[in-house]
Amino acid sequence: MQIAYQEMLTIPWHRLTTAYGRGTKIPELIKMEQYDKLAQLIEHQGTLWQVTPWVIQQLLHTLPNRSVESVKKEEIQLYIAVASAFT
Numbered sequence: 001m002q003i004a005y006q007e008m009l010t011i012p013w014h015r016l017t018t019a020y021g022r023g024t025k026i027p028e029l030i031k032m033e034q035y036d037k038l039a040q041l042i043e044h045q046g047t048l049w050q051v052t053p054w055v056i057q058q059l060l061h062t063l064p065n066r067s068v069e070s071v072k073k074e075e076i077q078l079y080i081a082v083a084s085a086f087t
Contacts, residue, residue, distance in 0.1 A: 016051040019044035035074035
């Protein structure tokens with residue numbers, strides 16, 4: 001995944017809440033493609049957190065430049081979990 005890591009660091013992750021605290025670990029989780037761990041932080045029991053739109057924005061930013069085969073099942077499940085919280 002090609003996310004501009006330096007650009008990600010400009011987001012104040014330490015100020016954004018997750019289901020389990022602050023989002024300080026989010027950039028590294030995105031970089032390491034740890035979608036299961038990300039999903040637990042950005043959506044929990046149908047609740048979205050301050051960090052959620054920032055994570056989704058960073059992930060969706062990369063999709064146009066990626067092949068369909070490179071999108072992991074866990075990443076798709078993360079998108080579905082967030083979308084399901086809206087219904």
